[in-house]
Amino acid sequence: MKNFIFCFIFLNFFNSCSSSSGGGNGGGGGTPLPTTPTTPVVNPLTDTEALDQVQKDAIKYFWDYAETNSKLARERYITDDPSFDAAIVTTGGSGFGLMTLVVGIERGFVPRTEAVTRLTTALTFLENADRFHGAWPHWINGTTGHVIPFGTKDDGGDIVETAFLCQGLITVREYFKSGNTAEQALAAKADILWRGVEWDWYTKGENALYWHWSPNYGWDMNFKLEGYNECLITYVLGVASPTHPIPVAAYDQAWARNGAIKNGGVQYGIPVIFNYNGATANVGPLFWAHYSYMGLDPTNLSDKYADYWALTQNHAKIINKYCIDNPKQWKGYSDKCWGLTASYSRNTDGSTGYSALQPLNDLGVISPTAALSSFPYTPAESMKFLHFLYDENKTTYVGIAGPYDAFSPQYNWVTPRYLAIDQGTITPMIENYRSGLLWKLFMNAPEIKPGLVSLGFHSSKYGF
Numbered sequence: 001m002k003n004f005i006f007c008f009i010f011l012n013f014f015n016s017c018s019s020s021s022g023g024g025n026g027g028g029g030g031t032p033l034p035t036t037p038t039t040p041v042v043n044p045l046t047d048t049e050a051l052d053q054v055q056k057d058a059i060k061y062f063w064d065y066a067e068t069n070s071k072l073a074r075e076r077y078i079t080d081d082p083s084f085d086a087a088i089v090t091t092g093g094s095g096f097g098l099m100t101l102v103v104g105i106e107r108g109f110v111p112r113t114e115a116v117t118r119l120t121t122a123l124t125f126l127e128n129a130d131r132f133h134g135a136w137p138h139w140i141n142g143t144t145g146h147v148i149p150f151g152t153k154d155d156g157g158d159i160v161e162t163a164f165l166c167q168g169l170i171t172v173r174e175y176f177k178s179g180n181t182a183e184q185a186l187a188a189k190a191d192i193l194w195r196g197v198e199w200d201w202y203t204k205g206e207n208a209l210y211w212h213w214s215p216n217y218g219w220d221m222n223f224k225l226e227g228y229n230e231c232l233i234t235y236v237l238g239v240a241s242p243t244h245p246i247p248v249a250a251y252d253q254a255w256a257r258n259g260a261i262k263n264g265g266v267q268y269g270i271p272v273i274f275n276y277n278g279a280t281a282n283v284g285p286l287f288w289a290h291y292s293y294m295g296l297d298p299t300n301l302s303d304k305y306a307d308y309w310a311l312t313q314n315h316a317k318i319i320n321k322y323c324i325d326n327p328k329q330w331k332g333y334s335d336k337c338w339g340l341t342a343s344y345s346r347n348t349d350g351s352t353g354y355s356a357l358q359p360l361n362d363l364g365v366i367s368p369t370a371a372l373s374s375f376p377y378t379p380a381e382s383m384k385f386l387h388f389l390y391d392e393n394k395t396t397y398v399g400i401a402g403p404y405d406a407f408s409p410q411y412n413w414v415t416p417r418y419l420a421i422d423q424g425t426i427t428p429m430i431e432n433y434r435s436g437l438l439w440k441l442f443m444n445a446p447e448i449k450p451g452l453v454s455l456g457f458h459s460s461k462y463g464f
Contacts, residue, residue, distance in 0.1 A: 050387060051386070053390060054430065055103065055109065055426070055430055057398065057401060057402035057403070058403075059100055059104045059109055059110065060401040061097075061402065061424070062100050062420075062424070063104065065077050065401055065418075066097070066118075067086070067088075068086075069125070069142050069143050070122060070125040071119075072090075072094040072097065072122050072125065072126075072142065073089065073090055073093040073097040073420040074086065074088060074420060075090040075419070076088075077401065077417065078417045079399060079400060079416045087141055088141070088148055089139065089140040089141070091136045091137065091158065091161040091164070091165050092161040092164035093420025093421045093424050094168070095161075095168035095169070096164065096428065097420065097424055098119070098165075098169065100428055102438065103427050103428060103431040104427070106175075106435075116183055116186055117182075120182070120189070123169075123172075124189070126193055127192075127193065128145050130145060132213055132215060133198040134196045134244065135159050135162040135202065135213070136157065136158065136161065137149075137150070137154075137161075138158040153214055154214070155215075156212065156213050156216070156217075157202070157214075158211065159211060159212075160211050164291060166193075166197060166237055167233055167292075167294060167296075167442065168294075169190040169194045170441075170445050171438055172186065172190045173187045174187075174441040174444065176190075195243045196243070197237075197241065197244065199237065199238035199241045199245065200245065200246050201213070201244070202246075203250060207249040207252075207253040207254060208226075208254030209238060209250060210223060211224075211225060225254060225255060226254055226257055226277070227255045227275075228261055228275060229276070229284065230287055230291040232255070232292040232296070235250065235251045236296060236451060236452065237451070239455055240447040240448055240452070248454055248456075251455050257275075259305070261305055262274065263276075267281070267283065267321070267322070268318055268321040268325070270314045270318050272314065273306050273310060273314060274306060276288070279358070279359075279360055280360075282318075282358075283314075283358065283359065285340060285356045285357055286316060286319055286339065286358075287342055287370075287425070289311075289315040290341075290369075290373045290425045293429075293432075294429065294432070294438060295439065295442030296442065297432075297442070297443050298312045299439070300460045301457060301459045302457065302458050303457045304456055312376075313378070316374040317381075318359075319358075319359070320335075320338050320381045322359050323340070323366075324338065328364065330362070330409070331364075331409045332408070335381070336388040337366060337385065337388055338366065338370075339366055340358050340359070340367065340370055341356075341357060341422070342355065342356040342367075343357060343369065343370075343405050343406045343419065344405045344417060345406060346411055346415075348364075352415070364408050366406065366407055366408065366409075368385075368389060368397070368407075369423065371385040371386075372385065372403065373430075375433035376429060376432050379433060396414060397414060401418050405422055405423075443459075443461075443462050444462070452464065
C-alpha cells in the first residue's frame with residue numbers, strides 16, 4: 001500500500017511541476033466542447049484506414065513536433081502555447097518515440113533515409129547528455145544536454161525512464177543492424193548507449209532496484225521498484241544487461257515481493273492476477289499494461305508468478321467492463337467510449353492537472369491512449385473506440401498530432417494537448433497488434449532471451 005500511495009504522490013508531484021512552471025499553462029487546462037452533438041461522417045473509415053490514420057497522426061508528435069535540437073521527444077506539446085516547455089526532452093517518452101519512428105519507417109509513413117539521419121542526431125545527443133552511472137535523468141534540456149530536475153531531489157539518474165529508453169534503443173539496433181553503412185553505424189550507437197547503463201549501481205548493493213540516484217542527494221528518494229506497476233521492463237533489462245547485470249534474486253525478492261505480487265481477486269468475473277500495488281483486488285491505470293510491453297511480448301509468456309497474456313488482457317478487459325458498467329454514472333461512458341490511464345485530467349471542482357485514472361480514481365475523464373494502446377489485448381473493444389474518435393468525433397477529439405490527451409463528456413471538456421508518454425504508446429502497440437513488429441525485434445535481440453530464461457520465464461512463441 002505504501003508503494004501505491006507513493007505512486008500517487010509521484011504523479012501529483014508531476015502535476016504540480018506542470019502547473020507551476022509556466023503560469024499554469026502546463027496543467028491539464030481544457031477547452032469546452034461544442035454544445036451541439038458532433039455529426040458522424042457520411043463515409044466512415046474502414047478498420048484498416050482507421051488504423052493507418054491514427055498511427056500516422058500519432059507519429060507526427062515525434063516527427064513534426066520533436067524537440068528541435070535533439071530530435072527527441074518533447075515532454076508535452078500544448079497547441080495553444082507551442083513554446084511552453086519547448087526545451088524539455090523526456091527520456092522515457094523518447095524511448096517510445098524511437099519505437100514509433102521504427103513503425104513509421106516500416107509502414108512508409110516517414111522517409112527512411114531522413115529518419116536514419118534524425119535518429120543518428122538523437123542518439124548522438126544522448127551520447128553527450130548528462131548521465132548518472134549510465135542512467136539518464138527523467139528530463140533533459142534539449143539544447144544543452146543537461147539535466148532538468150523533475151523535482152528537488154530528482155536531479156540525477158532515473159533507471160525506470162532509462163529502461164523505457166533502452167527498450168527503444170534495443171529495438172532500433174535490431175531494426176537497423178543489417179542495413180546500409182549509415183544504418184549499421186546507427187545500430188552500433190544504440191548498442192553502446194544501452195551497454196553503458198550501470199543497472200547494478202541502482203541496486204544499492206541490495207536484491208532490489210531503486211528508481212532514482214542523485215549526485216546531490218544520493219538515495220534520499222528511496223523508491224524501491226516493487227511490483228506490480230509499469231516497471232517490469234526495468235528488471236528484465238537489468239538482468240539481461242551484458243555489462244552491468246543485476247542479480248536474479250532482485251526480481252524475486254523486490255519486484256515479485258517473494259511471491260506476494262500474486263492476487264486472487266476477481267473483477268467483473270475476470271481474474272486480476274497481480275496485486276496492483278495496493279489497489280485492493282482491483283487494477284491500476286492502463287499504462288501499466290503498455291510501457292513494459294512495447295517490446296516485451298506477453299503472448300504465451302509466463303513465469304512462476306503469472307501468465308502475462310492473461311495479466312495484460314485481463315487488465316484491459318476489466319477497464320473496459322468498468323467503463324461500460326459506469327458505477328459513477330458519468331455521462332458518455334459506453335462500450336465505444338472507454339479507457340482510463342494516467343493523463344491530463346479534470347477534477348470535479350473544475351481544476352485541471354494530471355492524474356492516474358483507474359477504477360479507484362475515476363474522475364469522469366477518458367484518455368484515448370488507454371483504449372488505443374490496448375489494441376493487442378482488446379481488438380474489438382479498441383476498434384469501437386477508434387471509430388468513435390475518427391468517425392463520430394474527429395473534429396472535437398483529434399488534433400494536429402492525433403487524439404488529444406484526454407476528454408470528458410461529463411464536463412463538456414477536452415484538453416487540446418499532448419504528452420509524449422501517452423502519444424508514444426499508440427503507434428507501437430497498434431503495430432504489435434497488426435504485425436508484431438516491435439515484439440519480434442525486441443524479443444529476438446540476443447540479450448533478451450537469456451535474460452528472460454534466467455528469470456524463469458517461458459515462451460512457446462519464442463522457443464524458450
